[in-house]
Amino acid sequence: MYLKSLEISGFKSFAKKAILNFTSPISSIVGPNGSGKSNVAEAFRFVLGEQSIKSMRGKRGEDLIFNGGGEGGARVNRASVKVVFDNGRKILNIDFDEVVLERVVHRDNSNEYFVNGSPVRLKDIVELLAHAHIGASGHHIISQGEADRILNANIRERREMIEDALGLKIYQYKKTESQRKLEKTEENMKSVESLRREIAPHLKFLKKQVEKVEKVQQLREELRAFYKEYFKREEVHIKSERADIEAVKNPLMKELEELDKEIAEARKILESSKNRDAKSDELISIESVLHRVRLEKDAIMRDLGKIEGEMGAAHRTLYKEKEKQAREESKTVYLKDVEDVVSKASLLESISEIKNLLLSFISLHKRREDSINAEETEKELESLRVKKARLEDSLKKIDEHEREKTLDYNSLRQKIEKEKDSNRDAEKNVFKIIARQNELRGALGGVKSREDKVILEEEAFKRELQEGYVLVGRECMDYKDLAVSDEPRFEQYDRFKSIEKIKIRIEDSGTGSGMEIIKEHKEVEERDDFLARELTDLETSRQSLNNLMAELDARIDVEFKEGILKINSQFQEFFSLMFGGGSASLNVIREKKRKKKSDTDLSAVLSEDEGEVFEEEEGEEGIEINVNLPRKKVKGLMMLSGGERALTSIALLFAVSQVNPPPFIILDETDAALDEANSRKYGDMIANLSKYSQLILITHNRETMSRAGVLYGVTMGSDGASKLLSIQFEEAVRVAK
Ligand code: ATP
Numbered sequence: 148m149y150l151k152s153l154e155i156s157g158f159k160s161f162a163k164k165a166i167l168n169f170t171s172p173i174s175s176i177v178g179p180n181g182s183g184k185s186n187v188a189e190a191f192r193f194v195l196g197e198q199s200i201k202s203m204r205g206k207r208g209e210d211l212i213f214n215g216g217g218e219g220g221a222r223v224n225r226a227s228v229k230v231v232f233d234n235g236r237k238i239l240n241i242d243f244d245e246v247v248l249e250r251v252v253h254r255d256n257s258n259e260y261f262v263n264g265s266p267v268r269l270k271d272i273v274e275l276l277a278h279a280h281i282g283a284s285g286h287h288i289i290s291q292g293e294a295d296r297i298l299n300a301n302i303r304e305r306r307e308m309i310e311d312a313l314g315l316k317i318y319q320y321k322k323t324e325s326q327r328k329l330e331k332t333e334e335n336m337k338s339v340e341s342l343r344r345e346i347a348p349h350l351k352f353l354k355k356q357v358e359k360v361e362k363v364q365q366l367r368e369e370l371r372a373f374y375k376e377y378f379k380r381e382e383v384h385i386k387s388e389r390a391d392i393e394a395v396k397n398p399l400m401k402e403l404e405e406l407d408k409e410i411a412e413a414r415k416i417l418e419s420s421k422n423r424d425a426k427s428d429e430l431i432s433i434e435s436v437l438h439r440v441r442l443e444k445d446a447i448m449r450d451l452g453k454i455e456g457e458m459g460a461a462h463r464t465l466y467k468e469k470e471k472q473a474r475e476e477s478k479t480v481y482l483k484d485v486e487d488v489v490s491k492a493s494l495l496e497s498i499s500e501i502k503n504l505l506l507s508f509i510s511l512h513k514r515r516e517d518s519i520n521a522e523e524t525e526k527e528l529e530s531l532r533v534k535k536a537r538l539e540d541s542l543k544k545i546d547e548h549e550r551e552k553t554l555d556y557n558s559l560r561q562k563i564e565k566e567k568d569s570n571r572d573a574e575k576n577v578f579k580i581i582a583r584q585n586e587l588r589g590a591l592g593g594v595k596s597r598e599d600k601v602i603l604e605e606e607a608f609k610r611e612l613q614e615g616y617v618l619v620g621r622e623c624m625d626y627k628d629l630a631v632s633d634e635p636r637f638e639q640y641d642r643f644k645s646i647e648k649i650k651i652r653i654e655d656s657g658t659g660s661g662m663e664i665i666k667e668h669k670e671v672e673e674r675d676d677f678l679a680r681e682l683t684d685l686e687t688s689r690q691s692l693n694n695l696m697a698e699l700d701a702r703i704d705v706e707f708k709e710g711i712l713k714i715n716s717q718f719q720e721f722f723s724l725m726f727g728g729g730s731a732s733l734n735v736i737r738e739k740k741r742k743k744k745s746d747t748d749l750s751a752v753l754s755e756d757e758g759e760v761f762e763e764e765e766g767e768e769g770i771e772i773n774v775n776l777p778r779k780k781v782k783g784l785m786m787l788s789g790g791e792r793a794l795t796s797i798a799l800l801f802a803v804s805q806v807n808p809p810p811f812i813i814l815d816e817t818d819a820a821l822d823e824a825n826s827r828k829y830g831d832m833i834a835n836l837s838k839y840s841q842l843i844l845i846t847h848n849r850e851t852m853s854r855a856g857v858l859y860g861v862t863m864g865s866d867g868a869s870k871l872l873s874i875q876f877e878e879a880v881r882v883a884k
Contacts, residue, residue, distance in 0.1 A: 148172065149238055149279075149810035150841045151231040151245070158193065158226040159186040159203075162213040162868035169811075171856025172837040176845045177879045178861035183869030184845045185291050187861070188815045191843075192288055194228040194250045195281060196260075196272045202290070208256035216867010227251040238279040238810055248272060273320070280314040280809050287312075287809040289800065291845070294817040295792040297799055298784050302738060302769020306707075309733070309770055312803040313710035315703050322699045329692040336685045343678050350675055353668040360661030363653055370649045371619040375626040377642050378615070381608045383631065384639065388601045396594045403587045410580040416573035419566070426563050433556045440552060444545045451538045454531050461528040468521040480512050503529070611646075618653065710806060711735060711770075717802030725794045725828055728777030733799075738766030772799070793820040801832050808839030815845040826850040852879050 152168045155161040160183035167174070167187070176184050189203040193211065197203060205211055215222035229249040232239060239246050241262070249261040250272075260267050262275065281287065286308045289296070297308055310316060488508045492501045510522045615623040715732045722731035774795055775782055787795060797817060804812060818829050830850045833842060837854075844851050852858065853876060860874040860882040874882060 148841050149232055149234075149236075150843075151233050153187070153190060153194075153231075154227075154229040155187070155190045156227045157213045157223040158190050158228050159183065159211060159213065160216075160863065160867070160869040161186060161190070161871075162216070162220055162223060162866070165869070165871040167859055167871065169841060169843065169857065173833065173842045173844065173855045174857040174859065175852050175855035175879065176843065176859045176861060177847070177852060177874075177882050179863070179882070182861040182863045184861050185815055186869065188288060188290060188813050188843075188845060190228045191230065191813055193226075193252075194230045194248055195276060195288075196250070196269055198269075208252050208258070209254055211252050212254060213868065216864075218865050220864075220866030220868050225251055225253050232279075232810075239275050240278040241275060246275075248275075277317040277320050280312075280316075280807060286800075286803070287811065287840070288813040289815060289817050291815040291819075293815075294800075294820070295796040298772065298787075298792055298796050302736065302771060303767050305733075305770040305772070306735075306768065309710065309714070309803065310703070310707060312809070313706060313714075313807050315706055315710070318699045318703045318706075322696055322703070325692045325696045325699065329689060329696070332685050332689045332692060336682060336689065339678050339682050339685065343675060343682070346671060346675050346678070350668075350671050353664060353671055356664045357661075357668045359656055360664050363656045363661060366649050366653050366656075367619045370615075370646060370653070371623050373642060373646050373649065374611075374615045374619060374623040375629055376631060377639065377646060378608070378612065378623065379626040379629040379631050380634075380639050380642070381604070381611075382626075384636070385601055385605050385608060388597070388604075392594055392597050392601065396591065396598075399587050399591050399594065403584065403591070406580050406584050406587070410577060410584070413573040413576045413580065416569055417577065420570045423563060423566055423570075426559060426566075430556065430559050430563065433552055433559065437549060437552045437556060440545055440549045444542065444549060447538050447542045447545060451535060451542065454535045454538060458528060458531045458535065461524050461531060464524045465521065465528060468524065472521065484508065484512070614650075618650065708735065713806040714799075714802050717805050718799055721798035721801050721832065722774070722795065723777075724832070725798050725825065726777055726791075729779075730773075730775040731795065731798065732773050734771045734773060735768060736771045737768050790820045790822070790825070793817070794825060797829065797832070801836055804836055804840055808836075811841040811843060812836070813843045813845070816847065818844075818846055818848045818851050821848070823850070830854050849880055852876060855879075 148169065150169045152166055154164060154166045156164040167176075176187055178184050185204075192203055200206060200208060200210065203211060212226040213220075213223045227249060229247055232246045232248070233244070234241065234246045235244050243263055245263075247261075247263050249259075249264075251259040251261075253259075258269070260269055260272050262271065297305060300308065310319060488504060492504050495501045495504060506525060507522070510525070612624070711733055718731050718733065723729055772784055772795075773782075774784060774787070776787075776791065779786075784792070784795070800817075818826060821829055826848055827850055829848075830853070833844070833851065833854050836842065844855065846852060855876075858874050858876060858879040860872050860879060862870045862872075862882070864870050
């Protein structure tokens with residue numbers, strides 16, 4: 148047994164908690180009209196997730212809650228129904244041996260569902276029950292007056308009921324679920340596709356930009372290579388130029404320095420030539436001095452010659468006198484006179500004075516007349532001698548003076564001559580130096596322009612380095628270790644031109660560093676890839692959903708057809724049992740629908756038929772019930788009496804229930820229309836059916852009651868609330884009346 152108990156609290160007429168334990172395969176609920184029996188069946192519908200309030204005889208959710216009654220029957224705010232299943236055989240797909248489903252409805256119309264006390268969604272309840280063939284169509288709960296519902300239903304509804312009864316609802320449910328998922332998937336696919344479409348132009352644009360950026364990166368790479376070699380060569384060139392210039396310039400400068408010194412020296416010499424005039428003046432003055440000295444010397448010579456002449460005359464006179472005197476030589480002189488002279492002489496210092504003393508002594512002793520002449524001549528001679536000595540002295544002095552002046556003159560003259568020579572040399576030298584200096588300056592001018600050029604080249608090099616750094620990053624600075632072979636300089640100019648061309652191309656591209664674009668492109672591409680993958684995933688799941696649905700369809704189709712075959716055999720059996728013969732069967736049919744022809748088709752057929760033109764089209768697949776009563780010629784459901792309808796539907800219900808027995812069946816006064824004979828047959832069938840499904844029978848039928856193992860009596864109290872009590876068969880018979 149699967150159904151253990153039902154607990155009703157606040158639901159419809161059950162104001163207070165009432166518990167029904169289903170300990171027997173057949174339980175009967177009996178009681179007077181309006182006591183609340185059908186509310187028990189509705190409590191089952193309610194707790195199993197019924198959404199139609201109408202099917203529970205209400206208009207609003209509130210109608211399901213005990214609304215108060217007569218004396219003391221105060222209304223409550225919530226209705227709750229719990230059903231307890233024995234899940235030992237896992238009819239419900241949940242890992243509990245006992246499963247309690249509970250549903251609560253509040254006055255604000257809100258519902259709560261619980262499985263073993265945990266809140267769940269309605270969907271979970273429906274899914275759980277579908278697994279146990281307890282479908283929402285409620286094929287196993289036959290409400291009062293609904294015994295022939297399956298007969299009244301249209302072919303599609305019948306098909307649904309049969310599917311539900313055959314346990315195909317779980318597949319239908321899965322199919323609906325798959326359909327829903329499929330729709331969701333397709334919706335997602337559409338939105339993913341539209342996202343991709345939205346992204347596409349931007350991605351295309353970014354791709355182009357990235358291509359440009361990559362091109363620029365390639366150009367930068369090229370530029371980097373060019374730069375490296377260019378920088379290396381430029382550095383080598385500038386270095387060697389500088390070295391060359393130094394090598395040329397240094398000796399030139401040195402020579403120029405030397406020449407500066409030399410020219411200064413020469414100029415000094417030339418400067419000194421200004422002193423030469425002073426020297427010439429001096430020479431002239433010496434010349435005039437010499438001239439004067441010579442004139443003076445000539446005068447002295449003349450005077451001396453005159454004196455010598457005079458002295459010759461005197462000497463001759465004196466000679467004549469001496470001749471006379473020699474003749475007077477034997478003349479005697481007194482001693483006393485001699486001594487006197489000697490004493491006088493001893494007092495004299497100068498020889499000439501002594502001489503003069505002696506001469507005057509001698510003349511004193513000569514003859515008077517003669518001696519006077521000699522004396523005078525002597526005196527004259529003496530004076531001439533003195534004069535001569537004086538002149539000779541002057542001459543000596545003047546000679547000395549002349550010699551000195553002549554020496555001065557000669558030396559000065561020599562000096563002047565010499566200076567004149569060196570001046571000429573200096574002048575010559577200055578010209579030579581100036582010429583050389585000009586030559587050197589010319590050469591230095593060449594060097595200077597080379598130097599200026601190198602400076603400009605160096606500045607340009609520095610600028611290029613900076614520009615290179617900005618354009619291609621610091622990598623272009625790693626040129627130091629680059630090995631370069633010799634080449635003509637013009638190749639470096641060509642290289643520079645190439646660099647300039649690449650620079651222009653990079654500038655024209657206008658993409659900047661491009662890092663942003665690459666990043667954005669990467670992001671958008673990743674997003675697009677992600678969307679593409681998602682689309683593939685969605686496509687895969689669409690495929691598998693379609694497959695699953697096709698599989699489910701196939702399965703439903705197969706199981707449905709098999710089920711119909713099985714049901715038919717049971718139906719035939721129950722039917723002939725009930726009616727003592729006849730035949731009954733279910734047929735799967737496809738409804739034919741008449742549809743007005745479309746205008747285009749219409750023109751073609753108008754000539755044939757002037758009336759309205761219809762065409763038949765395949766409609767829905769459903770179930771047709773064919774019955775053939777024994778001993779009666781009329782066929783079809785329409786021709787059956789109320790009792791016959793009830794019997795037919797019971798036969799079908801039982802047939803279905805036997806093919807795929809639900810865990811329990813609730814029949815609310817299904818037996819109401821049966822006469823005694825049929826009630827017995829009904830009772831037999833119930834007994835048989837209870838081997839497969841638990842039965843809860845709401846009945847007034849004594850025969851039916853007699854088959855029940857458990858009997859519950861329901862009565863309505865003065866408070867308007869239903870009361871439940873477990874009773875015995877006899878009491879039940881009494882209660883039911
Ligand atoms: P019968 O034998 O005539 O079919 P029954 O025993 O099946 O009768 P029910 O139809 O189950 O009786 O019960 C109907 C009773 O329940 C009515 O008297 C009705 O007033 C009462 N009822 C229904 N809904 C509520 C409610 N929300 N609050 C109070 N009473 C209610």
